[in-house]
Amino acid sequence: MPQEDVFIHVGPAGWSYPDWKGVFYPPDMPRAMHPLRLIAALFDLVEINVTFYRTAAPRHAEAWLRAVADKPRFLFTVKLWERCTHERDAWPGAEELRRWRDGVAPLAEAGKLGAVLAQFPWSFRRTPENRARIACIADAFPDWPLAVELRHASWDRPELFDGLRKRGIAFCNIDQPLFQDSIGPAALVTAPFAYIRLHGRNRDAWFRDDATRDERYNYLYTGDELQSWIERVEQMKRGVNRFFIVANNHYRAQAIVNALEIQAALGKTPPAELIPQGLIAAYPRLSNLFRKP
16 A cells, blocks of 8 residues: 555444345354454444444443454544434533543544544534534534534535634535435545545435335445545545545445445555455455455
């Protein structure tokens, strides 16, 4: 991997997906084997999802750290608690926030916390109240790198980006199904680090009331679709000291496939023997990236 790219970290969002078994995870994987060991064999980043849904105990973070202890470059990004981003009627109490921070703190203390991601839904539009909510989050986590994902086009304004730059908060550039009021792909840098998230483009299921999570994120990017993001990465990396690229199109390990392809496009491929045969069988196009000598 070229020296200029050593700060670029690529990986999937989450790892606890039953549909990965037999595709990415072996069908007979021992229960004692932590899935993070298999992810860390191929990538140097994972985005933690469980912290969005509930407070994690510090022992969980310590277990994550043990699973990647032999991977010095490996980092975690952490999704902020949904109480801060999706439940807007009340701000969590000081004790609740302390418990949430305590669950993540071992990662920060070990130097493994790349960023905290505040992911807001499409319904979170630019209003004075919602601008104040972002300020509350920034004030609550002044000592940790913070990124903000905004999906509604009402936020696509120079004033927002200027405000994020003043605070050192990264604007999360996203790929999502596009509708009239969806924020589109961008290459914005507003902090010393950059963040990209790829959600897939399953437009038919994205806002369908009866769609499952798997249906919404069931999408495999083509090489041409990824290339436009590689070009953005090349443009953005000149202004940052670290870069996080997360694939969230998780259904049937499609995030793993596209993350591997992004890494390859950036000049890094893991040894062919580390690629699960089930993954290549499910996605034969990977065989072009990992030919044994």
